[in-house]
Amino acid sequence: MIVEKSYRTLGGTLLAAGIILAGLLNVSTRAEAQSARPNIVVMMADNLGYGDVGAYGGSRAPTPRIDALAREGIQLADFQVEPNCTPSRAAFLTGRLPIRSGTSGLAAPGTKTGLAPGEITLAELLREAGYSTALFGKWHLGESLERQPQFQGFDEFWGILTLITPASAEIPGYHPKFIRHQDVLQARRDQKPIITGKLSMEYRAEIDRDMTIKAKDYIAAQARTDKPFFLFVSFTNPHHPVLPHPDFKGKSGGGAYADVLMELDYNSGVILDTIDKQGLRDNTIVVWISDNGPTTYSEPDQNGDSGPWSGELGSAWEGGLRTAGMIRWPEKIESGRLSADLFHILDFFPTIATFAQATIPNDRPIDGLDQSDFLLGKQATSNRDHTIVFYNQKLTAVRWHQYKFLKVAHEKEHSILYPPTELPLPQIFNLRMDPKERHNLLGMKGYAPLLRQYYGLVGRYMQTLKAKNGRTGKKIRD
Amino acid sequence: MIVEKSYRTLGGTLLAAGIILAGLLNVSTRAEAQSARPNIVVMMADNLGYGDVGAYGGSRAPTPRIDALAREGIQLADFQVEPNCTPSRAAFLTGRLPIRSGTSGLAAPGTKTGLAPGEITLAELLREAGYSTALFGKWHLGESLERQPQFQGFDEFWGILTLITPASAEIPGYHPKFIRHQDVLQARRDQKPIITGKLSMEYRAEIDRDMTIKAKDYIAAQARTDKPFFLFVSFTNPHHPVLPHPDFKGKSGGGAYADVLMELDYNSGVILDTIDKQGLRDNTIVVWISDNGPTTYSEPDQNGDSGPWSGELGSAWEGGLRTAGMIRWPEKIESGRLSADLFHILDFFPTIATFAQATIPNDRPIDGLDQSDFLLGKQATSNRDHTIVFYNQKLTAVRWHQYKFLKVAHEKEHSILYPPTELPLPQIFNLRMDPKERHNLLGMKGYAPLLRQYYGLVGRYMQTLKAKNGRTGKKIRD
Incomplete structure (x- = not known):
């Protein structure tokens, strides 16, 4: 945030990011270990x-x-x-x-x-x-x-x-x-x-x-x-x-x-x-x-x-x-x-x-x-044990162990060319059972606990987006 | 062929196949090399x-x-x-x-x-x-x-x-x-x-x-x-x-x-x-x-x-x-x-x-x-440098180097459940360029020599099917 402001106020002279960063970094043990790095x-x-x-x-x-x-x-x-x-x-x-x-x-x-x-x-x-x-x-x-x-x-x-x-x-x-x-x-x-x-x-x-x-x-x-x-x-x-x-x-x-x-x-x-x-x-x-x-x-x-x-x-x-x-x-x-x-x-x-x-x-x-x-x-x-993907500003996918949740469905062979579809509930795939993601488990026996896990993870990340510096890019995106 | 006839004439007593086979096999160097086999x-x-x-x-x-x-x-x-x-x-x-x-x-x-x-x-x-x-x-x-x-x-x-x-x-x-x-x-x-x-x-x-x-x-x-x-x-x-x-x-x-x-x-x-x-x-x-x-x-x-x-x-x-x-x-x-x-x-x-x-x-x-x-x-x-597949009595596919020719098209994910389609000309795929067989090269620049290769191989195998013992199974298939 500080750096961002610096660029804006100083314009063409551009303050080197390092000067500000120095304050954020712990430099105490640096000299001793230099040679081994x-x-x-x-x-x-x-x-x-x-x-x-x-x-x-x-x-x-x-x-x-x-x-x-x-x-x-x-x-x-x-x-x-x-x-x-x-x-x-x-x-x-x-x-x-x-x-x-x-x-x-x-x-x-x-x-x-x-x-x-x-x-x-x-x-x-x-x-x-x-x-x-x-x-x-x-x-x-x-x-x-x-x-x-x-x-x-x-x-x-x-x-x-x-x-x-x-x-x-x-x-x-x-x-x-x-x-x-x-x-x-x-x-x-x-x-x-x-x-x-x-x-x-x-x-x-x-x-x-x-x-x-x-x-x-x-x-x-x-x-x-x-x-x-x-x-x-x-x-x-x-x-x-x-x-x-x-x-x-x-x-x-x-x-x-x-x-x-x-x-x-x-x-x-x-x-x-x-x-x-x-x-x-x-x-x-x-x-x-x-x-x-x-x-x-x-x-x-x-x-x-x-x-x-x-x-x-x-x-x-x-x-x-x-x-x-x-x-x-x-x-x-x-x-x-x-x-x-x-x-x-x-x-x-x-x-x-x-x-x-x-x-x-x-x-x-x-x-x-x-x-x-x-x-x-x-x-x-x-x-x-998990990953989360926000793509083009949208929550798109969550992975949890072998389970994969797709909130946005893309056409499989022309993902970039065709419009994606946002789904009301995620599709759920088990990558170890079904590496090619053909069998959506949503609605099948025992899917609800998986959905609970998905919403828990998503909620956690949504919170962090609101934290301090949670999104530096949002404000400056053209 | 001899064996087949034996089974038919001897019925229940069944002549051991080995007795007939012995005549077909070269046994001269067997004893010497036995231990090393x-x-x-x-x-x-x-x-x-x-x-x-x-x-x-x-x-x-x-x-x-x-x-x-x-x-x-x-x-x-x-x-x-x-x-x-x-x-x-x-x-x-x-x-x-x-x-x-x-x-x-x-x-x-x-x-x-x-x-x-x-x-x-x-x-x-x-x-x-x-x-x-x-x-x-x-x-x-x-x-x-x-x-x-x-x-x-x-x-x-x-x-x-x-x-x-x-x-x-x-x-x-x-x-x-x-x-x-x-x-x-x-x-x-x-x-x-x-x-x-x-x-x-x-x-x-x-x-x-x-x-x-x-x-x-x-x-x-x-x-x-x-x-x-x-x-x-x-x-x-x-x-x-x-x-x-x-x-x-x-x-x-x-x-x-x-x-x-x-x-x-x-x-x-x-x-x-x-x-x-x-x-x-x-x-x-x-x-x-x-x-x-x-x-x-x-x-x-x-x-x-x-x-x-x-x-x-x-x-x-x-x-x-x-x-x-x-x-x-x-x-x-x-x-x-x-x-x-x-x-x-x-x-x-x-x-x-x-x-x-x-x-x-x-x-x-x-x-x-x-x-x-x-x-x-x-x-x-x-x-x-090639393979040929006859499946369910039909010429189905030929492989030549990285090229694959499909004469019978099967539904990709339910091959056994849905009826296959016999094609007038084979689909042609390049497995090194296109491992998932999505881009049929038939009709694209330079495909004719590939087709020539295909027909050459097929013709060669068709000849061998007519050779002596080319098809032992045809006559006895129920």
Whole structure:
């Protein structure tokens, strides 16, 4: 809230968020533990489905590097995310439900929507705790200056601010006059960005290669400093338009999407190799995740695969909400562990904060749960037994153990294209009995106690939305 | 053909198939290699879906023993079967397309249908090559005496002959007068069976436990002989009615189906432990497979999961045709190998024959391909680039590399209940681009060469149906 006000009063001069944040953070034990703090490398795929990589049963393309990474740490079989790019990235970086920060829906291109500047991001938290921070790739949390990554905790940013779909002559009824490409930007902390290129259809096929090289250089540079670092590589693959880098075109024998999966695997491998080569493997936490489930509404060769789950992104069908997620920290997180416990993308915020010995803000509701003891094997099970999804400002779904409650029904294969239906009572599915969500249990024997559980959870969250800083985004949403 | 005639002329006295078979088999190198021959233990689940076990991305129930087995040998990610119990078991035991042997559809209970007695089964082949042979569990290849397992190559048989669904008071409109339970039978080679029990609904929950104990005792007994053995454990789980053994009821926390998966995993573990305990691990080939994909047409808690594939058993949708399959042979088959190569249940016949140094019949078309070099790592890829499915006497599907051709369209979630539609031209799907078979490529750019490939393959098989012994089943099918 303070930060938000600062932006408004100071206008162009923009007070650095860190100055205010310092007051919120406990810094007492920082110096002593500095040397032991792990580096954090996050690789995020865009719209990758649960069934797209081998480690999750996919057989569309060989993905040996990602599969090996899954075995080298913990592989999450029940990794939950938000239904779309903007909300999922907001949840990851704030540990708070997107509805709190004005990000419960897609930040539409060309608008002033996005993450409320008053939110405290993981990058801010880690920078405040002594980390160097960098984002290479897609942001999609707001285009206006105060919402750009370099004002949200990142010392360095290179990439694009919004949707990764370039203008194309292939769109029906094309006229060259309407083609305007998105800028590829570069920026340093608190500075206006400079334009380094344009996201043309041609460059779309090459941008992931370039961000991988930047990540590689960044890791090498950081290895020569004493500071730990937080590197967020936000790939554009395998999001449509599915355009493999020329080196990967036709390589899989399985079409463009499979080519792009191989490219994503290769780029992930380059980053993993760099970590090893720089001698950072043991003290680097590697997080490899997707932001949400795949599309199925796009053209035939442009879609990911949800694996055993049904539905697509932009809905709360399990295919939209459950995707690939794995975490490696050699010697700390046991290798070869496949966990079916619930883990939400929200949980990275407090969990990484704990690993980095940063202090979690206490002036606002934090929805993420600290899963550090679970990951370290100090406790057998995850701290999480439920999730809740508010999407496009509406209560959409609740998960409780294996039960799934859908308050908004989306068309299964065209969730984004067709209007959703708000239901008077939620549909109830048992994901262990019925992974494809075909048998609504509402009205069947014994459903009432499940409904009671649902309303209890919903009521609890509704209360927290009214708490102090419960919704920073509501007021500033354009 | 000779065997068939023998049965007809000798009537009740029934000439042992082995006497005739001896003439077809090459026995020259048998004695020398006897000691080195591997035991063969086949565990077959009934209606288990691709997505039901952890090794294939399932998270319905913990299946640690099956998952470990998958890692200890080769796990087949593209293991193809026939769409139903009878055809798939016929394909497994004969290496021939079910349409050749009168088994292209379900052997209906109470009829004289089933595997043509003139077929040469894997059990006959192995017995002739010096193996002891036993089947415990479900047969479903014919109920008439000459079609029973003890006349089809098995020295010992204990189990049931047809569908595993007992009569039940729970069927709507129940009247006790119509309840008649199937016999549980025991038989020794060439002898009439004796009735050891009845497959009541209560016993249905216990039969897998009993067959596991019989398998355990059999392995222990065989370990004390010099003969190699072929043990076929044909589980009834997780086929509906989904009835966990009392020891497993409620154990998973995920409902009856998940309980039954845990039971199946446990029973598989008992057999694997017995192999170890008897010191047979190194020279025993363990095959663990399902016969076909899961049902989705049954009651909500009675269905398996097809994982990333759509559709159910009784159809040629990928969910019906692709299921779990793994093979372990320590020191011979490399462990930790996950292969996306095509492998058909037909291929076990010639492949196991090669491993057992038995000779493959040369008086008839054999559709299975010898995959021994592929499994042993002597060649990098599978010998198979296509499959063909004749179901209920009709050409139903062709697979060629990642392309799938459907000549008969089944309703996706109720394949068995609704009438199929024969199509004038096949639907064409690319399984690597479109695992869920949503985008028919027929009529799209570049489809004609695919169609040419399809017709070429179909024509080739149609020719072999007219060859000598191309169809033994046609003439004797009731």
